[in-house]
Amino acid sequence: MNQTVVSYLAQYEFFDSLLALFGGNQGLLTFVIFMIFCLAIVGMCATIGGLGTYAERKISADIQARIGPNRVGPYGILQFLADGVKMMTKEDVMPFSADKFLFYLAPMLALVGVFATLAVLPFSTGFTLSDMNVGIFYLIAISSLVGVSVFLGGYASNSKWSMLGGMRGASQIISYEIPVTISILAITLLAGGMGFGTISAHQRGLPTNWFIFHNPFSFIAFFVYFVGALAETNRAPFDLPEAESELVSGYHTEYTGMRFGFFALAEYIEVFVVCGVGAALFLGGSNLPVDLSFDIIPLQLVEVVIFMTKALLLYYVVIWIRWTFPRLRVDQLMSICWKYLTPIAIFNLVGCAIWVVLFNGKSVAQLLMGGGH
Amino acid sequence: MQYTVGSIAPIFLAPVIAFIINAFFGRKLPRNGDWLAVLSIFVSFVFSARIFGDFVFGQFATDYYIHKTFNWFDLSFGTHIFKVDMGIYIDNMAAIMLLMVSGIAFLIHLFSTWYMDHDSKHGRFFVFLPLFTSAMLGLVLSDNLLSMFMFWEVMGFCSYSLIGIYNEKEKAGDASLKAFMTTRVGDVFLLLGMVAIWMVIGSVSYVDIYSAIAQGKFDGQMVLGISFATFTAICIFLGAMGKSAQFPLHVWLPDAMMGPTPGSALIHAATMVTAGVWLSLRMYPLMVLGDITWFIAVIGAITAFGAATIAMVQTDIKAVLAYSTLSQLGYMMIGVGVGSYNAAFMHVITHAFFKACLFLSAGSIIHSVHEQEMPKLGGLKKYLPYTHFSMMCCTLAIAGIPFFSGFVSKDRILGDALYYGFMSGQNPLLAIVPILGFAGAGLTAFYMFRMMFLTFYGENKMHHDDHGHGHGHKDSHGHEAHGHDIHQEHLDFRSNVPLLILAVFTLGFWFAGNVAGQGFGNMFGAKNEWFKILVEAPKVEKFVERANQPFGSVDSRDTTELPKAQYHHQSGYAGPNPDDHKLHTAHVVGAGLSIVIAFLGVLIAFLMYIRKSIKPLASTFPGITALLKAKYNFDHFYVDVLIKQGLFGLNRFLAWFDMGVYDRFAIDGMATVNRVIFKASKWFDNVVIDAIGVDGTGVAVNLFNLVLRIFQSGKIQFYFIMLVMVLASYIWTLNI
Amino acid sequence: MISLTSYLLISLFLFVLGLVVMIARKNIVAILLGIELILNAAALNFVAYSRYVTNNLDGHVFSLFIIVVAAAEAAVGLAIVIRFFQIKESTHIDEATQLRN
């Protein structure tokens, strides 16, 4: 059976008293707990997505020696709320020749695809909504809904810019899924499982146990993953689908108001998700640097903080890259994917496989120190 | 001593890694990564040396071996077993061979960094050289024919690339193709033999083959009317013939000198050609079982003598060396054939050392004076003292002068051949083996000293030309030859030191364990006759139960069941067996005879080329010389006779048959007959077929079409509906 | 409790829907959609039988292979459609009757 947040909580005594509170109806209790955690995680991620826009503007201002948003709240931190209010109150414009159904559907699909990935994101060993044994595979699969939504958004708007943006976006997302998936496959090979719990358990302890430092191939795999993830989330320098100078705003050119907000929110949350996945797969996830034999709820909160720190550091790097590198051309984009990243990823996969066979899956550090479990 | 894969694998893997890095990033490395190649071979050498030390000086039993296997793939299901194991098999012979290959390859690599400096193909050369070495090391490490065959083919490819490395020269391209194609002939047979063995015993591992021989699994099997063992033995020996350039398939080796000289050294000395001998030695029990050892001996004798005669008239230094390689390979094959197992293997080793040294010396000469035609050389002793010294040592060794290694190994083979031909009661016709062998030994001494005298002694013609014709002449090889000043040679660790190191190993006592060689006079309490104790033909009976136990556990046997304390006690050839006595006599006679013959050859060469009191061969026997210069017309035979006469003749015959006979009688005759039939059938056609058959059918088809057109609508969906309907009606008619 | 029959009914219904799409639609892409539905119905049956009837996972493996074949079929099929469209400027199935006469 898959580990869930409920089955984690069930090992504590207060769970029984909670059960008594619900009159012994375990199903209802499960539902309620899931509900609470879902709401908490979605709310948190939505806030992170909102704060992402603020961080983007503030960091870019910092890089460009400006001040950035500074009016709403202390240091302008409430700027995203003001933006949200502005978006909600805007008129919801529907282009005359748009395909109505698909036009409404596309932003929803984007949000669904992104929020569905949160179900397996391992915030901590216990507070993972569902630690299913095909976790990372599920995450890759369900996040491809975003590609569909990008395409549909571009198509439904019935505008040339949107169409070009949508096509670019879809082809880019499909193409970059390949190196990303293959480099993740190398990690599942090392961990011997696709569940985040399994992967996380393999990286327990000091940073030398992290998969990024496991062997030279996984070290390269991290960068392949990171570059591919940047492209999959349409972030700079791969933000061709929404290249302002060429396509106005790409696939969401015709969107206004909260529908545009959905797209923007989905994008920022997806960036957070891929950063989280990168942290969980390569940077040790939510593991404490020490091996504690006991487990209490506050410890889980510490783990959440560790995970968030790692993910947000990567998030910072993503924003930093955006304001540092110029945009690529379309042919460069495709040649990077097919001529460089994919062969490197395949090379990494084979290399990892050989490493596992040759050294019984021991990491470089274990080989050097002669230890190992 | 527990060996893990980690302490064996680097022998093979280090050069492979150097190959990969040089192949992909070589151009970006300083000096095209040649230092990396040298370093990798040195790593192999160090690991090989460790194994060698443990096997030769350690307290292992003499029949100790390391055998580690892993499952390559396993497609077994149910009772059908199809699994292929790969593995490492190291016994004493392999340990010695590994040290030899890696050591010589290391020196050759070191020399190449000097030789190939500023060469246009420097980078490419150092891509293939480590791959070549690694393939040879892998071949030696292999525990089965299949992986051996893979490395065998990799070597074939590498030799192709190294021979044709100057691919802008047409001759080089032709030579590389020739080498590749000729060895392919043998490889086909080798593959055939492997498949045959697999069919019978379901494995191609050496251990399994030995145990199958001991258990008699080959007995009673027949293929094409000959016994199965003979068939497989011949097939495998044909493969060895191709690789070791034995008599009918020898044509590629002399042409292989088109490549850079260090490459030739690696091909001729340490790696490629010895692979065939190695295979014959590994499969020796099969050769004995198949009863083809006489065939091996005869082939070897023909090669040894024939190549030696050709070498007498060659003028190119490298050609002389190439033919001498052929000749020496013939001696190794004689050794395999007459049952002189350890002498044959010793000759592989000794020959590797002196032939590598000879080639490197030739390379040193060529690189120094840019000339390889001997008549244009002479008097180089003054300029190239170190090269002269090392080359002289090797020449003494190959000529079979006492105290040198060639004497030790070759004369043991000759002694055994003498016994085999005259005293063992074989077919008297086989006396040709020792006769040709001794004759070839004399010729060897002659032509090697001819080469030495022409190159290093006499007057320096180039120097003379220098002043006579001035600068700027170009010779046939395109080098700026005559205008080149000959620099005085200095001691340099890349150019001469490898030669000198190799020259040290031309002394006989490294191999014989005593000074004189043939078991006389033990010095310094050396381990007497270590070679004879360590290397012996595989005793197949010992492998029967070993084949049945899991290979992983073989390693943990008691290693000290028979320690090598017998080094000091076992000596000489005398034994209670009267045959041993005869053998000893044969050896003594053979040694004496070969010393006499060798000195005779040296004397003739001295008289001919230093004193000039005997006219050179060419003026005495012009006819024979022409034949020899044409290399017995083998190339001519293959190209002009076999292909042009045979194949083209067949073509012409077929063309004549086609045009003259078939066309005139069959086709034209048929035409006449047809005309008659045509008139008859025309009437029949018009009346019966056309009117009644065709038109009538048309009408009928039209009628049917009215119905069928509905079904044949050309629409896929309609067909689909029909499909579903037919399926449904079929199911409804079933009574279930 | 969910029974085998419910899965079989769903898959039957899906199959019939695919059949309807394949027969009623005249657009080649739409027919490919119908084929996907039919393949999925078959794959669903495999997995359902694997859980309720047999004790091994061979059904899962078979449905994986069905997915693989479906992917290959979609790729080649759509390539043919696009090529067809380049030649005929139409994706109507009734245009593809050149072999008839």
Added chain:
Amino acid sequence: MFLQVLFLLSATLTIGCGIAVAVTRNLMHSCVFLLGTLIGIAGLYATLGADFVAVTQIMVYVGGIVILMLFAVMLTGGKDFVSRAQNLLGLAPSMGNKWTFALSGLVGVVFILTNVKLLMSVASSLPTKEINNELPSTVNEIGHLLVKDHVLAFELSSVLLLGALVGAAIIARPRKQ
């Protein structure tokens, strides 16, 4: 309880979107509904304990096939034109008309009746296995099956995919005439 809810949701999604695929006039909408059907089937797989198959379904279909379909629809226009062919069942628009639907409905009914007849006879002889609610992970076992029992099919499918890839690339490339 949870399984039932999931089953009902998935079945509804599957059947509802399936019907929508069949009856929608717009080909683009059909494709999107097909997406719904495929996700529903993935849900059904999940209720059957086939986690790996379910995720593979989403991965391949959503990430690959549906986007491919959408591209194809976009490139070919998906217009609702009338055929020029004059034959039996000709004169139908691209997305079908009431006649084609009636005919296909007929065929469907025949098929259902046939199947029900077939199933009725088989249903009684089906072995009734005790189903446990535990849904163990199938990933390991599927991996073993793929490289042991079904290794030939596995390798052949890789050849098939390669062939399809190359074939599709060659077929779809415009040739210069």
